[in-house]
Amino acid sequence: xxxxxxxxxxxxxxxxxATGWAATPKTAPAAAPAAAACFVEAKAGDxxxxxxxxxxxxxxxxxxxxxxxxxxxxxxxxxxxxxxxTSGDVAAGKYKAFQNGGAxxxxxxxxxxxxxxxxxxxxxxxxxxxxxGFTDGKALAQAGNCDAEPKLNNQQNLQGLVPDAAGKxxxxxxxxxxxxxxxxxxxxxYCTD
Numbered sequence: 001x002x003x004x005x006x007x008x009x010x011x012x013x014x015x016x017x018a019t020g021w022a023a024t025p026k027t028a029p030a031a032a033p034a035a036a037a038c039f040v041e042a043k044a045g046d047x048x049x050x051x052x053x054x055x056x057x058x059x060x061x062x063x064x065x066x067x068x069x070x071x072x073x074x075x076x077x078x079x080x081x082x083x084x085x086t087s088g089d090v091a092a093g094k095y096k097a098f099q100n101g102g103a104x105x106x107x108x109x110x111x112x113x114x115x116x117x118x119x120x121x122x123x124x125x126x127x128x129x130x131x132x133g134f135t136d137g138k139a140l141a142q143a144g145n146c147d148a149e150p151k152l153n154n155q156q157n158l159q160g161l162v163p164d165a166a167g168k169x170x171x172x173x174x175x176x177x178x179x180x181x182x183x184x185x186x187x188x189x190y191c192t193d
Contacts, residue, residue: 005136006098009093011146012157018019019088031170035121036054036055036056036057036097036103036104036105036117037054037056037105037108038052038053038054038055038095038097038106038107038108039052039053039054039107039108039109039113039116039117040052040093040094040095040107040108040109041053042091042092043092046089047092048091048092049089049091050089050090050091050093050095050106050109051086051087051089051090052066052075052077052087052090052095052097053085053086053087054084054085054097054105054107055082055083055084055085055086056078056103056105057083057084057085057099057102057103058079058083058095058099058103059081059083059100059135060077061099061101061103062099062100063076063078063079063099064077064079064098065078065097065100066087066090066093066095066096066097067095067096067097068090068091068093068095069089069094069095069106070093070094071093073090073091073093075087075088075090078099082122085097094106094107094109095107098124112113114163114164114167117163117167118163118164118166118167118171119167121163121167121168122167122171123169123174124171125171125172125174125175125178126171126174126175126178127178128175128178129174129175129176129177129179129182130182132179132182133150133178133179133180133181133182133183133184133185133186134182134183134185134186135186136150136151136183136186137150137182137183137184137185137186137187137190138186138189138190140187141186141187141189141191146187150179150183150184152176152179152180154174
């Protein structure tokens with residue numbers, strides 16, 4: 001009995017630890033959905049009308065409701081599989097978009113919307129530049145080309161409302177800087193290891 005007691009305690013401890021290990025997920029957690037955002041864009045040729053578009057909404061929660069916060073207008077829009085929506089014509093003004101039991105966003109318009117769209121492109125291009133730069137630098141370093149120079153890809157990912165010229169320029173600069181820094185980092189890492 002004296003001999004088996006420590007063995008039993010040890011097996012209970014190992015059993016509990018093994019259960020904990022078995023419960024550890026082997027896949028990465030799912031990415032968080034994009035934050036809800038929406039924009040009001042004046043309709044070309046008709047100052048009394050606007051179009052509201054947005055992203056970060058859940059198709060499973062149904063339609064997006066558009067509530068005009070500076071008037072009596074409103075409307076609804078259908079959410080696509082990608083979480084984006086675009087309304088038909090609505091009265092010009094300020095809007096709030098929401099889903100019952102889901103996301104809510106105050107819609108940006110005018111210069112505020114343009115600034116947000118510009119910043120979104122700048123951030124996306126910076127991330128793209130860093131990813132592409134590191135991937136390209138790593139491949140060249142592993143091929144033994146440690147004196148390689150970065151070759152920039154300047155095709156911007158323009159989707160949805162279009163950034164203005166200043167936003168596109170800043171996004172290109174952010175991409176190029178991130179690409180070059182990541183490219184150099186990859187060469188340094190893989191050529192010295």
